[in-house]
Amino acid sequence: MRRVADKLVIEQLQHQIEKLQGNTVHSTDHKIVLGLGAMENAFPAKVFTKGAVHELISNNAEQATCTSGFISVILGKLIQNSGYCVWISHVPRRSVFPNALKTFGIDPERILFVDAAKSKDALWAIEEALKCDALIAVVGEITELSFNDSRRLQLAVEKSHVTGFIHRFKPKTENAVACVSRWKISPIASAATENPGVGFSRWHVQLLKVRNGQPDEWHVECSPNGLKYITTKQTVIHEPGERSTA
Amino acid sequence: MEKRIAAIWFPHLLTDKLLRKQPELKELPFVLVNTERGRRIVKAANVLAKEKGIHENMVLADCKALLPELSVFDFNEEEPKKLLTALAEWCIRYTPFVAIDLPDTLLMDASGCTHLWGGEKEYLTDIHTRFKAFGYTLRIGMADNIGTAWAVCKYGKNGTIVPTGKEMAALKELPPAALRLEPVVLERLDKLGLKTIGSFITMPATALRRRFGQSLLQRLAQALGGEIEMIDPVTPVAPYQERLPSLEPIRTAEGIEIAIKTLLQMLCERLQNECKGLRKCELISDRIDGTIERISIGTSKPSRNTLHLFKLFENKIATIQPDLGIELFVMEAGIVEELQSSQDALWAVSGKNEAAIAELLDRLAGKTGSNSIHRYLPAEHYWPERSFKEAGSLTEKPNTEWRTDLPRPLHILPVPELIEVSVPIPDYPPMLFKYKGQLHSVKKADGPERIEQEWWLQQGLYRDYYCVEDEKGARYWLFRSGEYDNGDVKWFMHGFFT
Numbered sequence: 038m039r040r041v042a043d044k045l046v047i048e049q050l051q052h053q054i055e056k057l058q059g060n061t062v063h064s065t066d067h068k069i070v071l072g073l074g075a076m077e078n079a080f081p082a083k084v085f086t087k088g089a090v091h092e093l094i095s096n097n098a099e100q101a102t103c104t105s106g107f108i109s110v111i112l113g114k115l116i117q118n119s120g121y122c123v124w125i126s127h128v129p130r131r132s133v134f135p136n137a138l139k140t141f142g143i144d145p146e147r148i149l150f151v152d153a154a155k156s157k158d159a160l161w162a163i164e165e166a167l168k169c170d171a172l173i174a175v176v177g178e179i180t181e182l183s184f185n186d187s188r189r190l191q192l193a194v195e196k197s198h199v200t201g202f203i204h205r206f207k208p209k210t211e212n213a214v215a216c217v218s219r220w221k222i223s224p225i226a227s228a229a230t231e232n233p234g235v236g237f238s239r240w241h242v243q244l245l246k247v248r249n250g251q252p253d254e255w256h257v258e259c260s261p262n263g264l265k266y267i268t269t270k271q272t273v274i275h276e277p278g279e280r281s282t283a
Numbered sequence: 284m285e286k287r288i289a290a291i292w293f294p295h296l297l298t299d300k301l302l303r304k305q306p307e308l309k310e311l312p313f314v315l316v317n318t319e320r321g322r323r324i325v326k327a328a329n330v331l332a333k334e335k336g337i338h339e340n341m342v343l344a345d346c347k348a349l350l351p352e353l354s355v356f357d358f359n360e361e362e363p364k365k366l367l368t369a370l371a372e373w374c375i376r377y378t379p380f381v382a383i384d385l386p387d388t389l390l391m392d393a394s395g396c397t398h399l400w401g402g403e404k405e406y407l408t409d410i411h412t413r414f415k416a417f418g419y420t421l422r423i424g425m426a427d428n429i430g431t432a433w434a435v436c437k438y439g440k441n442g443t444i445v446p447t448g449k450e451m452a453a454l455k456e457l458p459p460a461a462l463r464l465e466p467v468v469l470e471r472l473d474k475l476g477l478k479t480i481g482s483f484i485t486m487p488a489t490a491l492r493r494r495f496g497q498s499l500l501q502r503l504a505q506a507l508g509g510e511i512e513m514i515d516p517v518t519p520v521a522p523y524q525e526r527l528p529s530l531e532p533i534r535t536a537e538g539i540e541i542a543i544k545t546l547l548q549m550l551c552e553r554l555q556n557e558c559k560g561l562r563k564c565e566l567i568s569d570r571i572d573g574t575i576e577r578i579s580i581g582t583s584k585p586s587r588n589t590l591h592l593f594k595l596f597e598n599k600i601a602t603i604q605p606d607l608g609i610e611l612f613v614m615e616a617g618i619v620e621e622l623q624s625s626q627d628a629l630w631a632v633s634g635k636n637e638a639a640i641a642e643l644l645d646r647l648a649g650k651t652g653s654n655s656i657h658r659y660l661p662a663e664h665y666w667p668e669r670s671f672k673e674a675g676s677l678t679e680k681p682n683t684e685w686r687t688d689l690p691r692p693l694h695i696l697p698v699p700e701l702i703e704v705s706v707p708i709p710d711y712p713p714m715l716f717k718y719k720g721q722l723h724s725v726k727k728a729d730g731p732e733r734i735e736q737e738w739w740l741q742q743g744l745y746r747d748y749y750c751v752e753d754e755k756g757a758r759y760w761l762f763r764s765g766e767y768d769n770g771d772v773k774w775f776m777h778g779f780f781t
Contacts, residue, residue: 098779099757102694106781109693121640128655134695134778135659135671139685141693146674146681149640150657151647162647171639224781226726226756234729235752238781259781 055081058248072114075266076242080218081249087115088198090167090190092182092216094205101206103222103240105133106141108202110264112174113142115200120173121147123166127159127179128152140261156180163201164189170197178204187214219246225256228267239267285447287397288514289407289425290436291374291389291414298329299419300366301356313354316343326358330420363387371517377410382514388436390429390514403444411442426450429514430506434461450507455481462502468495523561523616525549532571532608536600539568539609543596544589546614551587560585560622566596568603569611576603581653583677584641585620591642598649641677661685665734666741667695667777689732690750692760692778699775702761709767712749716761718776723753731763750780 077085093108095101112122122143124133131152135145151166153159156179163177167190182203194201203216211219221243230236243254256267293299297315302308312332316323323343332353337346346353367383374381380392393406400406407423414421424436426445435443435453438461445453454461457480459472472495477483483491484503492500504510525546533539543566554560565579580595603609644656658674660681670686704713712728730749736742746762753759758780765772 098694099755102692102757102779103781105693109781120636123643132694132696132778134667134692136661136667136685137691137693137695139687140691145659145661145671145685146679148658149644149677150659151651152655152657153651154655158651161650165646166643169639169643171636171643224756224758226754227752233727235727235750235758238752238758239756240781 055249073111073264075253075255076244076264079244079247079250079253085111086217086248087200088194089217090187090194090201090203090215091218091220092187092203092205092214093220093222094208094211095222096207100221100223101204103224103238104204104220106238106259107220107222107240107242108176108204109138109141109143110259111202112176116143116147116173121149121171122174122176123149123151123172124176125151125153125159125162125166125178127156128154131178160186163203164193167193167199167201168197170199172199174200174202176202176204178206180206180208182208182212182214184212184214187216191215217248218244218250220244228258285394286427287393287403287425288427288429288432289391289393289410289423290384290429290432291391291410292422292436293370293387293389293414293419294422295327295329295420296366296387297327297358297362300362302329303418308354311354312337312350312352313356314343314346315356315358317358317360323355368517372519374410375519377406380514380516382516384433388433390432392514392516393425404442407442407444426453428505428508429512430462430502431508433463434506437461451484454484454506455479459483462499462506464499464502468499471495523550523553523619525553525614527612527614529610529612532605532610534605534608539600539603539605539612540593540597542609542612543600543614544593546612547589547592547596550614550616551589551592554587554616554619554622558622559619560587561592561616562618562620564592564614564616567613567615568605568609569613570605571607571610574606576605576609578602579617580645580649582641582645583648584638585622586642586645587622588642591645594642595645595649598646637677644677664737666737667691667734669737669740690729690780692750692758692780695760695778696776699762699777702774702776704761704774710747712751713761713774716751716759716774716776718759723757723759725751726754727752746775748777 073085077083080086093104095104116122131150133150135148138145138148151162153162159177159179163175163179166172166175182205190201190203223241225239225241227236227239237258237260239256239258241254242257244252246252258265258267298313301313301315312335313329314325314332314337315327317326325337325339325341325343325346328337328339332350335350337349337353343355363386364383367385367387367389371381371383371389374389374391378391378393378396382390384390397403397406400409403425407425411421411423422436422441424432424434424439424443424445426432426435427447427450431445431450431453434457435445438457439453443453458478459469459480462480472483488500501510505512527542527546529538529542533542546566550561561582562585563579563581565577568576570576578596578599580592580599582592582595586592648656658677659671660674660679661683662670662672663683664670700718703717705715706713710731712730713725715722715724717723728749728751731747733745733747735745744764746764748760748762751759751761759776760778760780761774762777763772763774
């Protein structure tokens with residue numbers, strides 16, 4: 038009997054700690070499994086953290102494309118063809134081709150693109166958008182994100198429960214930020230197929246940091262049916278000068 | 284108090300208006316024509332043209348035969364109403380009740396107004412002189428009721444004033460057409476030799492009704508004052524403007540904030556009552572030294588939400604320089620649109636969401652500029668640059684489906700970039716290519732997908748697109764422009780696949 042009571046107390050305490058940390062994943066309305074498979078197991082309570090800010094880092098155009106693709110896969114599952122998403126970019130970098138979003142299960146007309154001329158304006162816009170609880174998700178394409186700025190974003194989503202994706206392209210340093218996770222997506226060579234042609238693309242998905250979770254990495258194949266995990270390890274050729282994270 | 288009605292007839296309303304706009308036409312005969320059942324019919328002719336025998340409802344070809352040098356302009360069906368309404372609004376200086384009577388007459392209820400001009404004669408003279416100065420030809424008549432005023436205006440001496448009770452005498456000499464009768468009745472009267480109103484006005488009502496119908500009796504009663512006829516006055520739209528003078532010159536941001544809040548409150552209250560919302564709003568601050576400071580905001584959806592509008596203004600308060608102080612604030616809604624609010628409750632969730640998103644976009648547009656927000660809809664073009672179009676609003680729905688049958692890259696370069704390639708044989712994807720100084724060797728490739736220029740939009744070479752994967756697994760969208768036969772082959776990088 039006593040053991041059960043202790044367990045309850047500990048659970049309550051854990052709940053309180055998570056609340057203080059701004060992690061609201063345990064509230065029932067956010068406990069919706071996205072169907073990402075093994076990736077979700079890396080998160081606390083084995084559920085992809087919604088209503089939080091995720092950070093993604095890319096260092097070149099190819100990685101940036103895969104990162105956008107990865108965001109689009111998750112966005113497609115979040116939007117479910119209702120609601121809107123705001124995609125804020127610090128111009129001149131926005132290069133998303135709206136037509137291609139449809140292949141990731143997103144109606145491109147549900148995305149509102151905002152181009153900010155200054156990075157400061159882009160950050161302001163991301164924060165304002167994250168405060169708007171009528172949105173499903175916010176994607177921000179910027180370069181630098183200081184710790185203080187990331188905390189502002191975190192405070193914004195704690196109230197509104199909007200999911201944020203901060204895609205940092207070629208940041209000077211990979212500084213610590215208050216986001217729940219940090220991802221890095223890079224392309225890997227696709228499998229040799231019997232038929233000529235390119236086949237489905239493959240990504241090396243690295244979950245470098247995750248709050249209260251277990252960082253991990255996976256090789257996945259992106260097909261119209263969703264993400265497929267590949268168990269056989271493949272070598273990833275890293276750019277010269279890029280930090281190996283394996 | 285008895286009624287006094289003034290009627291103003293503009294015999295050459297449209298041509299006078301055109302002459303006002305283009306005085307160089309003064310010496311030329313010209314007509315305004317409209318196409319009806321495949322024929323060009325004259326709708327209005329100026330004095331010079333009328334002197335040459337051209338009249339309304341003639342076919343243009345006949346007029347041209349009569350007068351080869353005739354100038355022709357297009358007739359706009361909305362024009363008479365628009366013009367008359369504008370003139371009526373101008374006439375509100377003479378009386379608060381002015382009505383239009385299409386196609387070319389104004390009716391004014393001048394009861395109790397004429398003494399301000401020193402009498403009825405002076406009143407009419409003033410109107411006449413002013414319109415004359417504008418370049419309009421006009422005839423005026425005044426009487427106790429609309430019927431008689433209309434009759435003496437059109438068929439009596441110009442400037443006739445019919446004293447109270449003398450309608451019968453005034454009408455006697457006029458033709459029956461002055462009673463505003465239908466053409467059928469007029470024709471019948473003419474056939475019977477009744478050329479003036481006086482010839483049948485004394486006939487018994489039963490006889491008149493039997494032969495000419497009730498309408499003649501009604502018109503007679505209206506002209507003689509037996510039946511009251513009301514005029515339907517034009518009401519000019521008051522501008523959506525609110526003013527707030529300040530007791531003391533205002534110099535602080537808080538003061539300006541209070542002023543904006545008060546003005547918005549007043550403006551939105553009026554919009555609420557009229558079921559309208561504003562799209563554009565301007566705050567004009569008159570400074571003590573005579574300088575005028577302006578800030579303006581725009582919204583993507585009509586809005587009358589004081590809080591939201593205030594937020595939009597709030598971002599711009601810093602740009603106002605109060606200097607010595609502001610003595611008068613004027614808030615003007617430049618563009619106002621219909622906004623039904625009661626209906627929103629039915630689909631509260633999506634409606635509210637969209638309103639919240641529209642408000643967010645307004646805030647963002649205020650900071651980053653209104654052309655920085657884009658929403659895309661599919662366009663039916665294969666050419667990649669034209670395969671999507673900008674949506675005008677948040678609620679616009681796509682007319683066609685987005686295509687997913689052809690591979691398209693997730694990232695696209697705004698302008699294709701030239702690359703160096705080595706190709707084994709023509710029409711094959713490249714083996715190697717150099718992009719931004721980096722060499723990529725192609726391991727796998729798909730294609731080509733040929734996209735032709737849409738010749739009706741743009742001339743140029745077609746493109747052969749290849750999707751290639753390099754040794755690292757990165758995928759690119761390359762295209763070849765031009766044929767090997769002609770020797771001017773160029774390769775371009777156009778996008779990145781995931």
